[in-house]
Amino acid sequence: MSWVRIWIHVVFSTKNRTPFLQTKEIRNKLFQHIRQNAREKGIWLDCINGYKDHAHCLLTLGKDQQLSKVVQLIKGESSYWINKNELISHKFMWQDDYWAVGVSETHLQAVRNYIYNQENHHKSMNFKEEVSEFMRKYDWEFK
Numbered sequence: 001m002s003w004v005r006i007w008i009h010v011v012f013s014t015k016n017r018t019p020f021l022q023t024k025e026i027r028n029k030l031f032q033h034i035r036q037n038a039r040e041k042g043i044w045l046d047c048i049n050g051y052k053d054h055a056h057c058l059l060t061l062g063k064d065q066q067l068s069k070v071v072q073l074i075k076g077e078s079s080y081w082i083n084k085n086e087l088i089s090h091k092f093m094w095q096d097d098y099w100a101v102g103v104s105e106t107h108l109q110a111v112r113n114y115i116y117n118q119e120n121h122h123k124s125m126n127f128k129e130e131v132s133e134f135m136r137k138y139d140w141e142f143k
Contacts, residue, residue, distance in 0.1 A: 005105075006061045006102065007058065007103040007104075007108060008100050009057070009101050009103050010071060010098055011054060011055070011098065012097070014053045014092070014095065017053045021052050021053065022088075026088065029087060031050070031055070033078065037078065037081070038059075038073075041073055042062065043074070045058075046059060046112070049116055050118055056115045056118060058108070058111055078094070
């Protein structure tokens with residue numbers, strides 16, 4: 001039997017960073033739906049949260065799962081669900097790209113706390129500033 005535990009912090013934004021997820025009620029409905037959908041598809045989604053224009057997920061990949069496929073399943077199905085249920089008045093789309101980084105077992109609780117605290121976090125920092133902070137922290141460059 002294979003045992004795999006690869007923790008990944010994934011972040012993705014709404015198309016053009018449009019603040020579609022304006023209210024806590026919309027975000028709660030969406031994130032609850034994403035949790036349920038992930039469970040049904042065999043995706044281990046530890047936690048999810050976000051703010052008006054993006055979402056953060058902490059997940060672990062199963063031995064036969066690919067990150068790109070898991071993110072596609074989460075984003076694609078949730079876009080479809082939002083539009084089908086008219087959760088917002090405009091056509092909803094996620095940005096094509098996403099950000100992902102591996103997380104050490106020793107940092108799991110810190111990442112969970114960061115994800116759960118998104119609303120307070122974004123009182124002092126917008127998403128663009130958050131992305132810039134990640135780019136500096138992980139020494140990434142825009143290509």
